[in-house]
């Protein structure tokens with residue numbers, strides 16, 4: 420029998436603001452959409468935290484035997500810099516600064532994103548659609564919303580009419596914002612804006628002459644509004660109503676609120692049953708963010724070259740550090756906390772090495788069945804990884820006590836202990852053994868991918884000496900890097 424049949428999962432649904440039993444639309448199947456990165460710069464560790472939380476959730480669903488369609492998009496059509504649909508397109512800005520084609524920027528940072536996620540042992544999603552690959556679908560949604568009378572065109576741009584939508588639906592259902600408050604607290608438009616009301620948001624924007632990323636449409640040569648791509652791609656691949664939509668807390672408003680309004684208007688059904696939001700990674704008590712300079716890049720951990728770090732760390736140690744916190748809690752990064760996680764990680768791995776060498780007895784003195792049940796109930800309680808990890812350490816205590824002869828274990832319990840520890844540590848938490856263990860070739864692959872990432876950074880900074888050094892020294896070791904249009908690959912001679 421599939422494990423999901425005997426494991427009822429409760430998830431915290433941001434829509435109802437309560438924990439609910441997860442009931443999937445189709446038995447044994449889950450459709451999950453997670454907002455992906457905007458590929459205009461390297462992902463920082465905060466971004467990685469959000470994607471890692473969903474990787475862990477995806478892994479647990481798979482472990483329980485669900486058939487999961489996991490869709491995580493790539494935002495490669497430029498967004499404007501601020502929520503008011505103004506400012507410069509972030510990808511185009513970076514392209515201008517670096518004197519590159521916008522699609523070169525997109526390619527570079529998509530490859531970087533994949534390298535980083537591979538290094539941290541992420542599972543790839545089932546579908547990774549791009550915004551630029553779904554312009555036709557986005558234009559169709561705009562046409563449809565215009566036909567329904569919930570959007571209006573002005574000078575070649577199209578805006579969603581939030582106040583009109585709010586007459587029959589609830590704009591603010593997810594974020595808990597009240598439109599009346601927002602009307603009171605917002606300055607009225609100065610007559611310069613094309614919007615009827617400040618609450619309205621762009622579905623389509625006419626491109627000015629400087630704007631490079633543009634597509635033809637019935638209204639103008641322009642580009643889609645920020646929120647539209649996720650409505651288009653989620654419903655295209657998962658249906659008009661699907662199970663789970665995820666992202667960081669900071670996307671709740673306006674991004675997800677607007678996504679609901681668009682999809683609800685288009686299909687006349689609630690688009691998503693469960694909204695899951697992850698909390699932020701902070702550094703010095705402030706949200707990690709590129710825009711403020713308050714961030715650490717993943718590659719810094721592997722070199723240790725950062726003012727925030729005392730040394731280099733393994734990707735699995737960073738992963739363990741993040742999963743020791745609940746995904747809904749703020750996690751503040753510090754070197755001291757990471758050092759403590761490293762200790763815990765090696766304790767776990769040492770015990771796993773011992774696990775294969777335990778002597779089996781005729782009778783058990785440890786209650787493995789109820790320990791195993793506690794591991795599942797931690798994960799069934801809204802993916803509570805810190806409680807799961809505390810339970811895994813209880814399992815480690817058993818291993819050490821059995822080894823020392825203070826407890827004993829019979830054949831059947833021994834198999835349960837081994838399979839439960841291995842499933843949760845490697846399949847669900849996605850940790851990997853440190854190098855020197857038997858999965859050396861996987862480790863080598865991760866290390867080379869990490870060096871490719873560092874070489875990309877060096878090239879970005881025009882540090883050709885370093886990038887050539889990495890390539891040449893790898894070649895001396897018999898590892899040849901090949902630069903192609905999809906990024907850098909390698910072969911071992």
Ligand code: AMP
Nearest residue numbers: 456457465466469666667699700706707
């Ligand atoms: P972006 O590329 O800016 O759209 O961000 C990609 C994802 O990372 C989104 O789901 C954000 O909510 C998430 N994110 C951004 N900053 C942080 C942070 N400091 N901690 C956790 N998640 C973050």
Ligand code: ZN
Nearest residue numbers: 454455649674
């Ligand atoms: Zn999105």
